[in-house]
Amino acid sequence: MAIPILVMLPLLLVSILKEAWYPYFFKMARLWSKFILAGMGFIYKIDRDEIPQKHKSYMFIANHTSMVDIMLMLVSVKNPFVFVGKAELAKVPLFGFFYKRTCILVDRSSPKSRQAVFLRAQRRLKTGVSICIFPEGGVPEEHIVLDSFKDGAFRLAVNHQIPIVPLTFVDNKKRFSFTFFSGSPGKMRVKMHQFLTTEGLRSEDTKVVNEKARGIILSELHKYSV
Secondary structure, three states: OHHHHHOOOHHHHHHHOOHHHHHHHHHHHHHHHHHHHHHEEEEEEEEEEOOOOOOOOOOOEEEEOOOHHHHHHHOOOOOOOEEEEEHHHHHHHHHHHHHHOOOHHHHHHHOHHHHHHHHHHHHHHHOOOOOOOOOOOOOOOOOOOOOOOOOOHHHHHHHOOOOEEEEEEHHHHHHHHOOOOOOOOOOEEEEOOOOOOOOOHHHHHHOOOOOOOHHHHEEEEEEEEO
């Protein structure tokens, strides 16, 4: 993780000086992710039912099982997006320095923090970037295929009338989970599903689109008996 960050350090530092320069940081983050995945022996394959348009904002969501979900999301999506992620990752040496300056951090134990996240995400969407949220709200226990989804990502998407892009990470749990002494090099399959439109939806429709998105991802996981 450290080697590509150190190599690109001057450019990375410059790219985080202004919020308007975030797309340049995002491009370097994608290069960093490709380096990490290749170095760990992972070969990713992305199957897209629909391709995001340039210069358009989306809400990207996926199942969450592994630390490499972050890297795989970065290589799967070319549109600049901002992660909404847990504040604890800001403590990771070097990686955390950039993480807390480029992502929207949330302390899930604090209602005030969750409200602040919603406001910050709204502001970033207005600048033209997209948002990425893992709607399970954390990594579920090993025996859970897909946990229930929180409403935050879907409420934001409905409020801003932006498409929701569900992605399924099929192999991440067996490749590199949070269980010690588990995982192995190999393929990582990604399915980018047909987008879910939010045009014309209202706040009371949030739960419906939440359940629809979860059903799409769960159905894909069951295809591979995950």
